[in-house]
Amino acid sequence: MRRKLFCLTACALITLTSWAQQALFNGNDIVSPEVKNDCSVTFRLYAPKAITVQLTGDFLSQEKNGIINMTEEKNGIWSYTSEKLAPELYSYKFRINGMDYLDPSNIYMNRDIATYTNFFIIKEKKDDRGYLYSVNAVPHGNVLKVWYDSPTLKMKRRMTVYTPAGYEKGGKYPVLYLLHGAGGDEEAWTTLGRASQIMDNLIASGKAKPMIVVMPNGNTNCEAAPGEWSKGMYKPSFMGHAGSKSIATMDESFPDIVKYIENNYKVLKGKNNRAICGLSMGGGHSFDISKRYPNMFNYIGLFSAALFMGNNNPQKETLEGMESDSAFKKEISTLFNAHPKLYWIAIGKTDFLYKSNAEYRKFLDSHKYKYEYYESEDGHIWRNWRVYLTLFAQKIFK
Amino acid sequence: MRRKLFCLTACALITLTSWAQQALFNGNDIVSPEVKNDCSVTFRLYAPKAITVQLTGDFLSQEKNGIINMTEEKNGIWSYTSEKLAPELYSYKFRINGMDYLDPSNIYMNRDIATYTNFFIIKEKKDDRGYLYSVNAVPHGNVLKVWYDSPTLKMKRRMTVYTPAGYEKGGKYPVLYLLHGAGGDEEAWTTLGRASQIMDNLIASGKAKPMIVVMPNGNTNCEAAPGEWSKGMYKPSFMGHAGSKSIATMDESFPDIVKYIENNYKVLKGKNNRAICGLSMGGGHSFDISKRYPNMFNYIGLFSAALFMGNNNPQKETLEGMESDSAFKKEISTLFNAHPKLYWIAIGKTDFLYKSNAEYRKFLDSHKYKYEYYESEDGHIWRNWRVYLTLFAQKIFK
Numbered sequence: 128m129r130r131k132l133f134c135l136t137a138c139a140l141i142t143l144t145s146w147a148q149q150a151l152f153n154g155n156d157i158v159s160p161e162v163k164n165d166c167s168v169t170f171r172l173y174a175p176k177a178i179t180v181q182l183t184g185d186f187l188s189q190e191k192n193g194i195i196n197m198t199e200e201k202n203g204i205w206s207y208t209s210e211k212l213a214p215e216l217y218s219y220k221f222r223i224n225g226m227d228y229l230d231p232s233n234i235y236m237n238r239d240i241a242t243y244t245n246f247f248i249i250k251e252k253k254d255d256r257g258y259l260y261s262v263n264a265v266p267h268g269n270v271l272k273v274w275y276d277s278p279t280l281k282m283k284r285r286m287t288v289y290t291p292a293g294y295e296k297g298g299k300y301p302v303l304y305l306l307h308g309a310g311g312d313e314e315a316w317t318t319l320g321r322a323s324q325i326m327d328n329l330i331a332s333g334k335a336k337p338m339i340v341v342m343p344n345g346n347t348n349c350e351a352a353p354g355e356w357s358k359g360m361y362k363p364s365f366m367g368h369a370g371s372k373s374i375a376t377m378d379e380s381f382p383d384i385v386k387y388i389e390n391n392y393k394v395l396k397g398k399n400n401r402a403i404c405g406l407s408m409g410g411g412h413s414f415d416i417s418k419r420y421p422n423m424f425n426y427i428g429l430f431s432a433a434l435f436m437g438n439n440n441p442q443k444e445t446l447e448g449m450e451s452d453s454a455f456k457k458e459i460s461t462l463f464n465a466h467p468k469l470y471w472i473a474i475g476k477t478d479f480l481y482k483s484n485a486e487y488r489k490f491l492d493s494h495k496y497k498y499e500y501y502e503s504e505d506g507h508i509w510r511n512w513r514v515y516l517t518l519f520a521q522k523i524f525k
Numbered sequence: 526m527r528r529k530l531f532c533l534t535a536c537a538l539i540t541l542t543s544w545a546q547q548a549l550f551n552g553n554d555i556v557s558p559e560v561k562n563d564c565s566v567t568f569r570l571y572a573p574k575a576i577t578v579q580l581t582g583d584f585l586s587q588e589k590n591g592i593i594n595m596t597e598e599k600n601g602i603w604s605y606t607s608e609k610l611a612p613e614l615y616s617y618k619f620r621i622n623g624m625d626y627l628d629p630s631n632i633y634m635n636r637d638i639a640t641y642t643n644f645f646i647i648k649e650k651k652d653d654r655g656y657l658y659s660v661n662a663v664p665h666g667n668v669l670k671v672w673y674d675s676p677t678l679k680m681k682r683r684m685t686v687y688t689p690a691g692y693e694k695g696g697k698y699p700v701l702y703l704l705h706g707a708g709g710d711e712e713a714w715t716t717l718g719r720a721s722q723i724m725d726n727l728i729a730s731g732k733a734k735p736m737i738v739v740m741p742n743g744n745t746n747c748e749a750a751p752g753e754w755s756k757g758m759y760k761p762s763f764m765g766h767a768g769s770k771s772i773a774t775m776d777e778s779f780p781d782i783v784k785y786i787e788n789n790y791k792v793l794k795g796k797n798n799r800a801i802c803g804l805s806m807g808g809g810h811s812f813d814i815s816k817r818y819p820n821m822f823n824y825i826g827l828f829s830a831a832l833f834m835g836n837n838n839p840q841k842e843t844l845e846g847m848e849s850d851s852a853f854k855k856e857i858s859t860l861f862n863a864h865p866k867l868y869w870i871a872i873g874k875t876d877f878l879y880k881s882n883a884e885y886r887k888f889l890d891s892h893k894y895k896y897e898y899y900e901s902e903d904g905h906i907w908r909n910w911r912v913y914l915t916l917f918a919q920k921i922f923k
Contacts, residue, residue: 357662
């Protein structure tokens, strides 16, 4: 066995200080979170001197703000065991003496703007949410971080491209353009959104067509995610890097992305092979882009969409406001007269953008423009957006 | 401005609980670390109820184990300002009441096996270490996570591939195979190792030739990094996933990698267009692979190499032991009779593998086998390996 030398040297090194030979050989033996066979989960933290240790997570009762007290066991280990949890990706943190703290036993974490939380996944059986968000024993697509030229924004810009399993072997593929929300970047859909796992699993089970998924950066004042461009290792804020203005909008600059993809990937071209969708600001971008280029996409998805971005007049976001906006009416008329195969609107019942989406649906209804509508529980959260992607991906290119 | 709506809605959401509408709009206003113009650095942490707050980092005096007490300022904020630091990538954590804690104001962190530490970079001027490890305003290569077939290991496996800026435009490129150490995986060189930044910057300044860099996973019992394959979201241990044996070694299975790269990328073929190097276990892999396939590489780099992996007999790692091993002597003889253009050995003065490397150099000297040697300060640490990559990359394909 080739491990022998390393076992010996690792043991020797543990006695050295961590910075002298790097933190290579640190770690602890605590298992947390431990997902049990019955889908309950035990959380453990070693905190011998703590006064209070709490667990905060999106699976805990929202009546108590998602916070629960943990119990001190022997040896300074605090623990809490949840009830059985339904299949899902869940997020949590510890709170020690009132301060939030990542779980040092769990290397899996996601960043949302400037905040990390740990996560874990519950899966019970094939095709449940936990299964769809997990890496399973199915063929995997590749995930590429690529730089493209945007003459419109006068920048080279970074985006994430998913190519489906088997892409290298030949063939041409349709393309889904998948857009993030405000505060996100080209990393968001593959981290918080589990997009490559969702696509791997849906394609492997034949529920979605093999497709390329393009996840650009929607912050037009940024070249890339924080730390990935020359602006340095800044702390991200709500709308990307706050220090500069962009010279064009996402919809103005979007053709640069399509051009790069169609020139550099094995792509089926034409409206019937292009889909676009996005969440929140990315839903607003999908709304704007699809009406600006009415013959570009046959499949359009608005997830919790921030319609009418930049608008400062609430009256404009009502049925009456839309009816009295002749430029808007003409754009929407042109789009729907091009007969997109799918115009899909999804939103949660408690989403703060529910009302403007409802008014927009009234407008579409009043003109008999054909669309599909999906309403979920809850609000403006990634749990919903992962579900919306799962549903939308099964409806396109068929 | 398109930001108006989002500013309004963000303000509205801050009053909601974080889990109800996700942690999208959290964060704090503390700046930490703050790199000053004079290259001193201020660290800040909000910990109003803490009894002790310390800073632990690889830039602090090792005489005190790299730990220093922070001072409580007003409003519960603790701070520490370092002296002027030399250009470098530095790692740190906070220690509150004796427990390690990541900096909640710094989103930049690296994982080493199961432990995260925050990091920051000091750069003063072009081409210093901090510059080489930073993303600068130069053309960027793409970083790809791709799945290849390894018939030898009977697995599909994941690796990281860097393609240099301009790759899409045409031309063929030489290939550097860059191997990680025990505890690492196909993520290590692009996170801890800053390989894509080093290559972008060296290529942009003309100091290195444009090349493809291939970073495979050297744990032959794993398909991929933790969480990226079907073994689930396990906690990584020293030699990858501990639960299974591998059916072949890295050197036995290495041609599967070369085959995939040469079939799927625009690659210049032949020995003169292939280089291999690696750190620690990856140095051992480079040592094994280069002697197993003496006509595969013209450029070979051993960084703090774990030579003779799997050996249990210290006598074998001496000059006398090597001289008495006829099979080993024949392999090395065959390799050096094929006249590799560069055989480069680098190690730090306090590295725990220093002695076996020194004995190996004695052996090479006694046979007049031509190699280059670079000795640095310090031991088995990433700071050294980033420097070794920087030096090696400038010596190859020229």
